[in-house]
Amino acid sequence: MTTCVLSLVLACGGAVAGQRIKDLARFDGWRDNPLIGFGLVTGLAGSGDSSRSQMTRQTLANLLNQFDVRLASGQISSRNVAAVMVAATLPPLTEPGNRMDVTVTAIGDARSLVGGTLLLTALKGSDGQVYSLAQGPVSVGGYRYDGNGNVVQKNHPTVGRVAGGGIVERAVPASIVSDEGVFLLLNTPDFTTSNRIAAAINRGIGGNPATAVGANRVQVRVEARAQAAVMALLSRIEGIEVEPDERARVVVNERTGTVVAGGNVMLSPVTVMHGELQVSISSDYQVSPVTGEAFPFQRPVDAIIVPRTRIAVDERQTAGVTLPGKSTIADLVMALNRIQASPRDVIAVLQAIRAAGALHAELLVQ
Template identity: 50%
Template sequence: MVKRIGSILVFALLGVALASPAFAATTTANVRLKDLGRFLGWRDNMLVGYGIVSGLAGSGDTPRNQATRQALANALSQFDMAVTQDQIQSRNAALVIITGTLPPTANVGDKIDINVTSMGDARSLAGGTLIMTPLRGPDKKTYALAQGPVSVGGYRYDANGNLKQKNHPTVGIVPLGATVEVPVRADLVTQDGNLNFVLKDADATTARRIEQEINQTMGAGVAHSVDARTVAVRAPHDALAMNDYVARIEALEVRPDQESRVVVNERTGTVVAGGNTRISAVSISHGDIRVSVVTEYTASQPNLVSVTGPGVRSMVVGNSDLSVEEPGQTVAASFPDGTVGDLVQALSRTRVSTRDVIAILQAIKAAGALHADIIIQ
């Protein structure tokens, strides 16, 4: 049995490797405004509804599911059929929840995809067809009608106690299964006549750079940064030119500012850090100790013992040998000013494991030499 105490090995080659131009820090490239944020008011709208999937081959909800029986009775009553819940015993139908996303530019007649999920005790939705169901928004208004055959990427078959299942057969989709009935208008212009560009990640420096780029391209005074997340842009006077105006702004490119972070995952041994994350001058020293415990078993059988029988056997003796090995010298290295990228690449060249790199970064952070936040997942 070999037990290893300590794990950080830092070589004197660090000072040479880190000075190499090959490990120079990279700068952030320009990014389109479309990828950095969106205009306030330009958003998707969530739709939801519940309905019935019919045509199942005995894999639907059981008769003890009262919600399904009530839904079937209500549906049949729309066709002047007086059927009570107690008269419904079929397992060829299932009660489902339907969800969909309404885009901000949806018009009447547009088709959208919908998801269908079982909310009862159905075993599978394979082969079923969704009956026409209204989809509503948060305001309780109907915006689309859903209907069509359900596509399930799995199956479930059982017989005589044997079960075969693939993926989740109680979840399916209906491609282009909903038709938009009410158009949606994206109101981008605020009451003060501005377009508000909202950043995905709030950063005052990035907002300031966006303001400068828009004013340089679209004209002085067109944009001003309200806060670290919002940049207000003066809307055009001609409403018909709004789409071209927004497209020009979204195509502009700026260099976003990045917050220094180091993300480590000790379970998978992953380290992710920005190329410009700085490390001050620091010295690292650590040793490696190996403790080895070896046990040898021998049998004791004296020659004078010649009597055999119940209760007479050889005695097994265990001899343990404990040894401690320590390197002849403790390795120390001085790390000049640099970046996390330089350090990680240098450690990789010296064949230091990823988990050892994580321990080194945590120790440097504790020493106050790592100018970044360490996020441990």
């Protein structure tokens, strides 16, 4: 059996420091907005879409028509152009004129976007409205060169990025404060964490304005309608620290042999038996000399090849591990390491313990 030492990352629940509310939740109305557009990348050194891409030829013909260049799509055969999709994320409360990065991906049969420039492309939201315009040189983290049937490629040269290439043309309205106040939406819904956030806000600003209305929502009533007072209140709420509660969860990575568990994961009294039966079958061949008398009716030969097969059974002694009550995952992993359990054995043991009801946590195998 191959000896494998498992690594364990154990987070103790009682030692977790408080986290800011802004790291645990977000205000309702504060969200990102995905944008998408269709455009052309030009200036490619023969690595663009081929003449078989009718989409690229038609798009380039339509673009040239806007500059009074009348060409049919069939008259265009340049491989210096590639049709691309342009994607970006519009951050919340972004004002017109702000810049953002955009991602460019080829959708035709272009081989590389290295050295290309994205032409002016309108980026639309889910409502079909244009919120940004993108343009600029494409930065590609790879390359592809070919010649005489030889190809050298690194990473994905058909995906690039235009740093600061998107200019916001329209702001997305975000209404954080309503007549009912403001709502905090938890990143990870949990009733205990929701109640702790409401209690921490009430202690921090006084007056008991916060109420937990669900596992993922906390309502904070706002009395002052002045803009400066509201902004100051939101800033104070974001900086309040809360100790979040977590579900008992164990994550096992089979490839690296890593076991990650929270400090609140406990085991009931359990006994684990570990054993292995190993069967080994090997064959080799030997040359045995013979005389013609051994083959009276055949042509005499000097030697024959005789196979020899050996079968060995190794039933190793079963190793047992007994854990008392209130043991942790760290105790279990250390015990399994002592009996030289492999990562696959550890996963099987944890699954068996979970099925037996002795592991009081959610088991996630990656």
